[in-house]
Amino acid sequence: MSSIIQLLPDHVANQIAAGEVVQRPASVVKELMENAVDARATDIKLIIKDAGKSLVQVIDNGLGMSVTDARLCFERHATSKIRLAEDLFSLHTKGFRGEALASIAAIAHVEMKTKQDQEELGTHLIIEGSKFVSQEVAVLPKGTSFAVKNLFFNIPARRNFLKSDTVEYRHIVDEFQRIALAHPNIHFTFYHNGSDMFNLPPSTLRQRIVNVFSGKTNEKLVPVQEDTEIVTVQGFVSKPEFAKKNRGEQFFFVNDRFIKSGYLHHAVMAAYDGILKDGTQPSYFLYLSVPPNTIDINIHPTKTEIKFDDEHALYAILRASIKHSLGQFNVAPVLDFDRDSNLDTPYSYKDIEGETPTIQVDGSFNPFSDDKINKHYSGSTGSSGSGYRKPEPAASWESLYTGLKQDTGFVSGSSDFSFESEEVTGSLFNDEEVEQTVNNAYQIHKKYIVSPIKSGMVIVDQQRAHQRVLYEQFLSNMTVHQASSQQLLFPLDLFYSTVELELIEELKLSLINTGFVFEDTSNDHVVISGIPVNVTESEVSMVLEQLLSDLQDGIPDSSFSQNDSIAKSMAKSLAVKTGTSLTIKEQENLVNGLFACKDPNVSPFQKPTFITMRVEDIDKKFAL
Numbered sequence: 001m002s003s004i005i006q007l008l009p010d011h012v013a014n015q016i017a018a019g020e021v022v023q024r025p026a027s028v029v030k031e032l033m034e035n036a037v038d039a040r041a042t043d044i045k046l047i048i049k050d051a052g053k054s055l056v057q058v059i060d061n062g063l064g065m066s067v068t069d070a071r072l073c074f075e076r077h078a079t080s081k082i083r084l085a086e087d088l089f090s091l092h093t094k095g096f097r098g099e100a101l102a103s104i105a106a107i108a109h110v111e112m113k114t115k116q117d118q119e120e121l122g123t124h125l126i127i128e129g130s131k132f133v134s135q136e137v138a139v140l141p142k143g144t145s146f147a148v149k150n151l152f153f154n155i156p157a158r159r160n161f162l163k164s165d166t167v168e169y170r171h172i173v174d175e176f177q178r179i180a181l182a183h184p185n186i187h188f189t190f191y192h193n194g195s196d197m198f199n200l201p202p203s204t205l206r207q208r209i210v211n212v213f214s215g216k217t218n219e220k221l222v223p224v225q226e227d228t229e230i231v232t233v234q235g236f237v238s239k240p241e242f243a244k245k246n247r248g249e250q251f252f253f254v255n256d257r258f259i260k261s262g263y264l265h266h267a268v269m270a271a272y273d274g275i276l277k278d279g280t281q282p283s284y285f286l287y288l289s290v291p292p293n294t295i296d297i298n299i300h301p302t303k304t305e306i307k308f309d310d311e312h313a314l315y316a317i318l319r320a321s322i323k324h325s326l327g328q329f330n331v332a333p334v335l336d337f338d339r340d341s342n343l344d345t346p347y348s349y350k351d352i353e354g355e356t357p358t359i360q361v362d363g364s365f366n367p368f369s370d371d372k373i374n375k376h377y378s379g380s381t382g383s384s385g386s387g388y389r390k391p392e393p394a395a396s397w398e399s400l401y402t403g404l405k406q407d408t409g410f411v412s413g414s415s416d417f418s419f420e421s422e423e424v425t426g427s428l429f430n431d432e433e434v435e436q437t438v439n440n441a442y443q444i445h446k447k448y449i450v451s452p453i454k455s456g457m458v459i460v461d462q463q464r465a466h467q468r469v470l471y472e473q474f475l476s477n478m479t480v481h482q483a484s485s486q487q488l489l490f491p492l493d494l495f496y497s498t499v500e501l502e503l504i505e506e507l508k509l510s511l512i513n514t515g516f517v518f519e520d521t522s523n524d525h526v527v528i529s530g531i532p533v534n535v536t537e538s539e540v541s542m543v544l545e546q547l548l549s550d551l552q553d554g555i556p557d558s559s560f561s562q563n564d565s566i567a568k569s570m571a572k573s574l575a576v577k578t579g580t581s582l583t584i585k586e587q588e589n590l591v592n593g594l595f596a597c598k599d600p601n602v603s604p605f606q607k608p609t610f611i612t613m614r615v616e617d618i619d620k621k622f623a624l
Contacts, residue, residue: 010130013076021103024162025052025151026171028108031100032146033179036060039144042202043187046176050193051168053151053159061143064116070123071135074110076102106130107158108151114144129154166506173197173499177212178258181251181285184208197498209236209285213249214524216495222329224286226321230313231290233321237268238283240275240326245542246549249283254290257297260304267315271322286318441587447578449587456614458591462582464603465594466575471604472597473534474514474567483515485530492540495525500548507547510566539574546573568604 022028029046036044039062049055065073076099104110105127115122122140126133152159162168169192176198180188184205190198200211210218221236238249252259264286272282296307308314441451449460477483496504504511504526508518517530531540550569576582582590594600594609603609 010076021100022107022151024171025056025168026175028052028056028104028148028151029058029172030175030179031104032056032058032148033176035100035146036062036144037179037183037186039063041143041186043189045189046191048169048172048190048192051165052172053162053165053168055147055149056151057145057147059143059145061141064119064122064143065114066116066119067123070112070114070125071132074101074105074125074127074130102130104148107155108153109149111147111149112144113138113140115140115142117142170499178251180212181208182253182256182258205234205285205287206236213497214495216524220283221285222325224321224325226317226324228317230294230310231288231317233286233288233318235284235286237271237286237322237325240272240277240282243272243276243280243282244549245280245545247281248549249285250281251285253287254295254306255292256287257306258304259306261306263311263315264318267318268322271319271326275326284322288314288318290314441584441591443582443587446581449582449591451587451591453612456612456616456618458610458612460591460594460610461603461608462580462587462590463575463578464607464609465590465600467571467603467605468597468600468609469590469593470534470571470574471567474532474570475563477515477532478510478513478563478567483513484533485515485517486533487517487530488528488537491519491527491529492531492537493525493527494541494544496548498523501526503548503551504544507551507562507566510563513563514566514570535570535574543570543573546570571604 021031025048029048029052033044033046036058039060041060041062043061045057045059047055047057047059101110106129109129110125110127112125112127113122121137123135124138124140125135152162173190176188176190180186180198180200184207185202187202188198188200189196198212200208203211206218206221206223209221220238220242222239224233224235224237226233235253250265252261252264268282268284268286269276276282290308294309441449443449443462444459447462449462449465451458451460501521501524505521508521512518515530515532515535516528518526519529520527528540531537535543547566547569550572551565576590600609
């Protein structure tokens with residue numbers, strides 16, 4: 001029998017490896033930018049076209065490569081980061097596998113320009129699908145430039161699997177932010193389709209966080225610092241009042257490498273236990289430094305998962321350090337039963353020195369002067385000669401109507417006035433039939449509304465029902481009727497990150513159709529001067545935050561799908577929640593509003609809004 005096992009050609013093996021390393025354009029951005037950081041660059045530029053599908057280019061001023069290295073770096077398992085297996089336990093670089101460039105070159109058109117500082121000329125390489133097209137000498141600046149074009153050109157199934165430009169761009173921004181936050185001492189620049197999206201000069205860690213997100217971020221941050229033998233923790237967490245519904249601003253870095261860890265995230269949430277609203281997530285930017293031999297990075301090709309030697313100790317230290325910071329900066333409540341909060345100095349008066357009070361004295365005041373006596377006593381004397389006049393008794397109320405003229409509609413004296421008889425007055429309020437109102441709806445456990453119908457009764461889920469009512473109202477306003485707005489006396493100034501502002505800009509027309517009025521949109525905030533009628537001023541921030549969270553994976557292309565998504569998100573934010581007590585009138589209005597909808601059977605999220613129980617079904621329950 002002939003042998004059937006054979007060694008795969010290099011270009012086939014590279015394409016297989018690319019399936020693990022390169023999942024989307026953001027994977028290329030991550031690998032190239034990490035190589036630039038490892039090359040000790042101080043200035044890194046990222047240029048993107050069509051969300052990375054047409055071009056991903058990374059330009060750095062790092063060490064550069066020689067002619068031999070430039071050719072060898074595209075081979076599998078070729079790396080400058082490690083030499084021995086033991087080096088895996090003392091890693092100080094981002095990469096170490098030696099697979100990234102070979103995988104990228106197997107599925108794209110790659111153009112590389114590199115030059116070392118001491119060399120006069122550099123190397124210009126062009127590779128298409130693992131095949132070297134050209135290699136020549138060129139005059140280049142110090143550093144390396146990688147241009148990756150037409151990603152997945154030879155794997156059409158993978159190219160068709162890519163999401164919309166908005167989604168792919170969002171993933172690229174995430175990777176860029178992770179690397180930029182891990183290295184605040186490097187100058188990063190990000191261009192997308194010719195537009196300057198980020199320009200992050202070298203700065204402190206706090207300033208880098210503010211530059212990446214928005215200027216309003218600075219007041220949210222609480223510093224965290226803890227130094228132990230096991231781990232050194234530093235960074236920032238957000239104040240509880242700035243917690244969000246989504247988990248967008250949560251970053252863990254271990255030895256300047258971004259990681260994902262549900263276990264450490266649970267430690268952060270445990271530190272916030274009791275001071276967060278339900279369903280909200282705090283922001284955090286935490287940097288952990290541990291000895292390299294206590295962690296294992298070689299678990300997954302993306303290197304975002306790490307195994308620690310002693311996770312339990314890390315959990316306890318992280319939780320305690322965050323709890324200490326929140327208490328130290330008076331964010332968390334302090335249990336001191338002997339402390340009187342009324343004696344605390346207000347924050348606005350903390351740095352103001354006390355002044356000596358001034359006393360004004362009226363030197364001419366004489367309590368025994370004649371003016372004082374005349375002020376209280378009348379000048380005329382009575383029969384006793386004491387000069388004191390007894391106050392006259394107040395006149396009765398009938399005297400108010402005496403002396404009025406006939407033409408005013410009133411008659412002098414009180415005898416001609418007529419009043420309603422007591423019988424008539426009593427019949428208005430003592431009629432039991434009028435006083436007793438029929439209660440057609442009942443609320444159970446502040447969650448369900450029970451209303452009788454002809455065949456039995458209907459049980460309505462109040463939250464889902466209200467979602468259906470609001471959803472159809474918003475959709476009608478956006479597609480059929482012109483939505484009405486209520487103008488705000490003082491416009492709202494809301495701060496967002498660059499990515500969130502781009503999303504709001506794309507949704508602006510649909511939001512205006514719902515009733516929002518935008519006065520100004522700048523690089524880090526929006527000014528809203530009008531809001532929809534059924535939205536209160538305090539709910540605007542919550543509604544927009546929920547909308548950004550729901551649409552962070554991409555905005556639908558068609559206008560109807562976009563309006564539908566916005567209506568669903570706003571209905572979910574504004575609907576009455578489970579556990580809310582409703583008055584009888586509110587219960588009846590909600591039931592009537594639900595059955596006036598076009599599709600009352602299901603909520604906007606295709607869940608049933610009500611169930612019916614017939615009298616026959618209830619009779620069966622009582623049957624012996």
